[in-house]
Amino acid sequence: MAVLTLPKDPNARTGMLALLGACAMLALGFASVPLYRIFCQVTGFGGTTMRVSEAQAATVRATAKTISVRFDANVDRQMPWKFGAEQTTQDLRIGARKMAFYHAENLANQPVTGIASFNVEPELAGKYFNKIQCFCFNEQTLQPGQRVNMPVIYYVDPKILEDPETKDIEQITLSYTFHLAADQPSKALDQSSAAR
Known part of the structure; x- marks a missing residue:
């Protein structure tokens, strides 16, 4: 295992520490989205x-x-x-x-892949709203007009x-928004209608 040794020159040492700090912040920036998603799924934060x-x-x-x-x-x-709900x-x-x-x-003339983001309102109800099966767990690909x-x-x-903050909730709103999948750029789509 390689061991990182800092230079003896104070300026070089400061530069090396600054570079290491910048690399650590960059890595944390990339990890923040998955870490935040995991945090929300575990705690129900933000209506997850x-x-x-x-x-x-x-x-x-x-x-x-x-x-x-x-x-x-x-x-x-x-x-x-x-995209809509069959029931209100x-x-x-x-x-x-x-x-x-x-x-x-x-509605396009070519296959389109989407992924749904979701949340519930009020947000405090998120940790009590449990999904066993959901189209939102995976990307969905629809053929033209499908x-x-x-x-x-x-x-x-x-x-x-049992939760004093949620025990009197009478209605929960389950909300979905479909987005283009990350590997499908919007500019490549022919957005003309397939069959309305």
Whole structure:
């Protein structure tokens, strides 16, 4: 293993330390986005929802108390898709699993790959909103004119009722925005309509 030794000259040592500090800051800058995403997924910060397995969901028991979930759908202005929710709201018992559907249609004359970002409002509810299955976990590719239904299977954790800041929430809004996938530049898209 190579050991870094600092030069004896004070000016060279200062320059070397400044270079090492700059490299460390650059590395931290690149790592900040994935680290922030992990932090949000673990804590629910910023309305980030939780992702759970079928096995984890199977251990949750539904309560008698109900809550309303409102569904919101948006597309980035560079995204040539029509995207919406099949239902405006759903009422469910807290702890019970529910399925909701969104739909997307590619309006371009070529395949388009998108990825959905998501959050919930109020933000404090994020750590209690659990998704078992979601189209947002992966990129979605639609062929020209293709229309698909995309399910979300979710539940609201009964622990929301034990938190003094969230126990009185009556409605949670689940919001998605579709963006072009990182490997698909918007300038390459022919945004003319395929079939409306």
